[in-house]
Amino acid sequence: MTAIVDLRDVSITYAGAHGPVPAVRGVTLALERGRILGLVGESGSGKSSLVSAMLALLPKSASVQGRIVLDGRDLYSLGEHERRALRGREMATVSQDPFTALNPVVRIGTQLVEFQHALPNLTKPEKLRRAGAMLERVGIADPATRLNQYPHQLSGGLRQRVAIAGALLVSPKLLIADEPTTALDATTEMEVIELIRDMRGEVDGSIVLVTHDMGVVGRLCDDVAVLYAGELVESGPVDDVLNRPRHPYTRALLACDPARIDTPSRHLPTVPGTVPSPTALPAGCIFAARCQDVMALCHEVKPLLSAAGASRVACLRVSAP
């Protein structure tokens, strides 16, 4: 299989006021062509940093170690100019908030034409025609009217459809959807999930879905990568990770999801303890302090990602039971 995006031992370090902050450490992950990857983890797990690194959108205070290879090109050995050319051409995003992603004072049609700035061989009327056709494809009735409207005239669900249409107009190799349904109601959320599933053929590469909603992952993704405190702790096919989680953190996280608990209960499970600060990391396993199955060795030896069934898991109990 060919990987569209290949992350090799990627670490991201921010320059903090009190010294460097290693927000992401040693993530190795391959995104296969034609698949949807769910990137899950709690706040502070490094999902946003990792996604920003894939888009080469990290702030200047951040430095990236390791390699991020997009369709054969090492993103961080390219010059800024070449990298910039990739964004909006081979990479596109759908952001969390459809209310701020679109410019409120520019008509939808104009914005969708601008989204195609990286397609130089088309004239403006052609781009507008493509925009209208794409709106129709994402299930928007009466695209001609919509093209002339402003974002505030559209509901949240429609705006997210417009944002998805915009991202698909350039047929990206990498589409990153960052919490695309968080701001939407449950009924609208389901429509947007179905839309992404229906439109996945338009992406000539892979889709990354950043989310903390396991229900969305289960309904949309092929693969999942679970991040904890800046490290990849488990990755694999959705069915394996969600139904047969091997890492204790994945198990604990899934156990906390009220939607997965069948019998109503007033006392909900939690993961005791807190996430370690990236500036005070433990010597051994990153999850050892909160782990239910911790061994003495876990505090000393850092587990490496190793194959377990179809998944990869960073846990000593899995790699050296």
Added chain:
Amino acid sequence: MTALLEVNDLVVRYPTGSLFGRLRGEVREVTVLDGVSLTLDQGETLGLVGESGSGKTTLGRAIGGMTPMAAGSITLAGISATGRQDVFWREMRRQVGFMFQDPMAALDPRMRLAASITEPLAVNGIGRTERRRRAGDLLAEVGLSPDFAERFPHQISGGQARRVTVARALSLRPRLVIADEPTAGLDLSVQGELLNLLNAIQAASSVSFLFITHNLAVARHVTDRVAVMYLGRIVESARTADIFARPGHPYTRALLSAHGAPGATPRLTGEIPSLKRRPQGCEFHTRCPLATDRCRSEPPAEHLIGPQHQVRCHFPLAPAGKASPQVPPAHPEPARSQP
């Protein structure tokens, strides 16, 4: 047993239209809540669910006296209010604690947490020394160490900010806490910790909760009863187990299926209509897969389809596979508030 809170035929209208229009004396209003009635017992948790724009937050605000009512009445712990100027509001508000949607926006960034937590006490004339002591107690109650008293909101995490808003909501020892989306945006394990905290507080003090949420998975675990809102009306209310096992309203079914509940369910299409253009007849008919001509012309009355189980629908759904039971209306359609 008398209810702690009783809301009867509550109507809330917001002024709308342009400034010029209003200056010319045109009165245009949009009806946000249209005849809402509910009861809540001491120590009970009522979940208020529905999509954005359904009026959940407005209902919570109206019960706390923060939004003027156009008609109807609210009775809390034996005190009744019917309008904004009511002298009873001040006494009633002491009985209600609020947890607002966005905790970071709800805390003054320039106030130390102790001052934020005890501001309701200051409003009620309690002295500085006593306030400081109570701040420590309240922080301990929500599981935060005493040194949080001197911190500012930017120095705490989102989960901790929620705990601070819980402490403030409890500061006057209210009998009712209105929690507006108390776990929105929290990580799963932090969400569990906060819900467990609310549950422990309720077990210790038998405070009642009005729990506003759009997360049905959470509502299923932490509420005793659920009221489903649509376009400013309660379209179904029942004990939590009944809502999930035997939803009677097509809208409730659609919401449940959107949350991944099993079972073949009618799909919901379209968007929630604008309040300015309320549909005729049953207000849900524009999106209802089962709508008939009757639904398009005649507003449905409230039907009792089980114990404490009320549905505002002409054709309440029976448990899967069975025909609809013919149950007469629980009470006649309440008079519309419009003249």
